[in-house]
Amino acid sequence: MAFEPFLAYEASAGSGKTFNLVVRYLSLLFMGEDPRSIVALTFTNKAANEMLERMIVTLEHLHERGELAAIAQVCEMSPEEILSRRSEVLRRFLRSDIQISTIDKFFGRILRKFALNAGIMPTFKTTQNHHEVKLLERFLNEVEVAGASDALVHLSRLSDKRLSDLFLLLSQLYSKHKELDLDGYAGVNVVEEAIEEAMAAAAELKTLVLGKGLSDTANRAIEAESFELLLKKTWLYQPSLNYWVFKKGFEPRMDEVLARIQAAVKRHFRRREGLYFKELFTVLKLYIKSRKVMAVQNNELSFDDITLMVHTLLREKLESEFLYFRLDSHLKHLLLDEFQDTSVLQFDILRPLIEEIRSGIGVNEGGSFFFVGDVKQSIYRFRGGVSALFHQVAEYFNVHIEPLRVNYRSRSTIVEFVNRAFGGKIAGYTPQMSPEKLSGGYVAVAMSDDLLETLSRTVASLIDQGVQPEEIAVLTVTNKDGSAVEEHLSLQGYDVVTETTARLVSQHSVRAVIEYLRYCYFDVPIYRFNCAALIGLSPDQIERHILADPVEGAIAFIRRYEIADKSVLMFVEALRGYRDLEEVVFEIDRLEASSPQSDLRGIRIMTVHKSKGLEFEHVIVLDQLGKPRAHNDPIVYEYEGAQLQRLYYRIKDREVLDSLYAEALAKEKKASAEDRLNALYVALTRAVESLWVITKEKSSWFAPLELTPAEWGRLEKKEAKAKSEEIQRPLIYRARRFGRQEESVSAPKEATHDYAAVQFGLALHYTLEMMGSFTEEAMGRALESARNRYGAVLHPGAMEEIASRVLSLIQDPTFASLCAGEWRKEQMIRYQGSINVIDLLVRHGDEWVIIDYKSGREEEQKHREQVGRYVEAIAALSGQKASGYLCYLLPGGVEWVKCL
């Protein structure tokens, strides 16, 4: 198929989505497009890393890859022609600023570029948890100043919620607020006549019923002393009183009065809704203001903040056309992965870019737009993902959608099982096909009262069959279940790798220490109770101390109650970074560190959501250990496609009285049911060889699928294959084994606060990267190239400074001796889930030397850690000796630091 500029793939699970993305991207390169003009966006760092890795691997081994033929076809060239240009394309690709990232990072980059237009500093940090306490303080302050305290109190009373719940709701609405009409309820009046009318009618009904001389039960039931009690009556929500104990004395007039009560109650609910939103939006506006002020003050933004700011900047400000123009000049091809998870806001930001591409004018001549996704795998509605966008956008831009129907991942038995399970359940489900060479496979559905017990039996039988632990993945519904599974399997002596999001501060033992520290600081009993509950003691066993130093206090506490474990020890280390106890108690919840990994190898445990986009040889999907949670959201959002239509205030039983509300509620229920089905689809399509479903009888997560215990196919016993070959290939670092470990230990961010210094460092690196050899002649050419690229953003004299520092490097005797060997620049390695780039890797016989250039010594400790990790990775991968050096290119000359 020749190149189609506007194209989308509807890619079911395992149908080669990444393959097609890679083919698309590489085809553009082979057609001569500049890598800098191609932007490929995904939703997770994992996916972005994998895509990048896949591109490099494909380019490196193009002659033996399936992508070759596909690329040749798209480019309308012969495979030989493609191969002849391979090394040139690879070089060009690696040397450019590759724009493969998550959509959030992409927006982050845009915001950094235009930060000053948005009124913030380009050096802003991104954070997941903002200063809760400070924000609350600021918000309450705003509320008071605006004279909205009454609204806040009223809201709390109206919804019978605590302030903290309200605060949570506000932060949810914050990310959605651009879709809302914040002034839409301003004119709601406060007068309430409906209650009186309902009560009057209720009294009338009461006399009517009492006059019939019915049973005590009937007489008691009809009595409603107050409006609140009236709302609790079951008969209020019945279509007629011609039932139960009222049946005996029923006459049609009773239903007429009942209808009047119901109409009045319905009006009351409407009024309550209007009032609620009026107050809520008044307060929300103040919340939004507080968030903005906090963001600017702390120079710290969340993902939501970034998206909202970029949206304001590009879609609402006057100069937005100019800004888009500046963006556009670099962007010609847009590739979007997992499109079904895009939010309305995200797409609204991208839309003008796509429109610009479609116009085909100027630099955009020959531009393209490509997206892949699968609405069946849309599981992020709760985060703003709107799957309806997929078809809506395709229609709007007149994009041809190509379905990918063949499953190249799972064995046929699994594919058939999935087809059976979801056919007729997911609307418009088309069965997947299975290629002949993938016949076989095994599926088992087991029903059990003791899920964990059945799980360990299943694991044991797999291991018995010769399956390696790292080929098994256990998928759970919740993170909590994941922890339970981890504990259970560890106790049985299995090695496990958890990838559930386990923040250090949410570990049991760590929580106990935090509650203790808070108790010491605040002297409020609640912390004492919390702490005691966490370590299983009675509150009077917890003593309060005046703590001079939180670290010492924590250690003493841990010793006294013997709660030391890996997490707590790591936490104590983290505590050392805090100034004093006060800082700890207020800031500790923002600590982003993850709890330490159990082991590097073993059975993988993760949530279904985390497993999206991954595949495993043997998958065990475990039913929910607890009961499913009912939704708690006080607001019902009514969507029509991707368009938010209306909000409703959730009131129990309101649907019986209010048909519009009932409709919205039904839509919401349907959407939730779809979410569940989609999550199930994701869960059951991760397996390659065998799939094991462990369900329970009551309140099962699998209930919508109506599964019954059975098994299909046969589990083939495999001879253990030698796994060492991958490691022995020199100079190809596909660190599969290390790559398994996802990003729980993420590389420390380089916290640099000086924008000019960052640019200077980048230019310096770029110069070194561009040098084909370490000679003065090569340096001249590299400097030229760096000047073209960074000249405009650097301060005067910076290029000369770079020249002098690089010159002292190539004249440095230590450098000359370290480089005397086979060397590689910009060597990418995948280590612990993130891709790292080693500036210079030199091989001296059977020893390796790692050199990392730095332009300043301010963060030497971090640099040492970073190089230390490279050394560890290279040593582990090659099985040979490795040493690392930090090469500081300082104004006064080169300084070396050896890292172990």
Place this chain on the structure above:
DNA sequence: CTAAGAATATTTTTT
């Protein structure tokens, strides 16, 4: 056997 009403248990997914 039926329905109301009280009491009780349980309670996500994440860039």
Place this chain on the structure above:
DNA sequence: ATATTCTTAG
């Protein structure tokens, strides 16, 4: 908020 269980009256 919701599902389940139990008690009670008819």
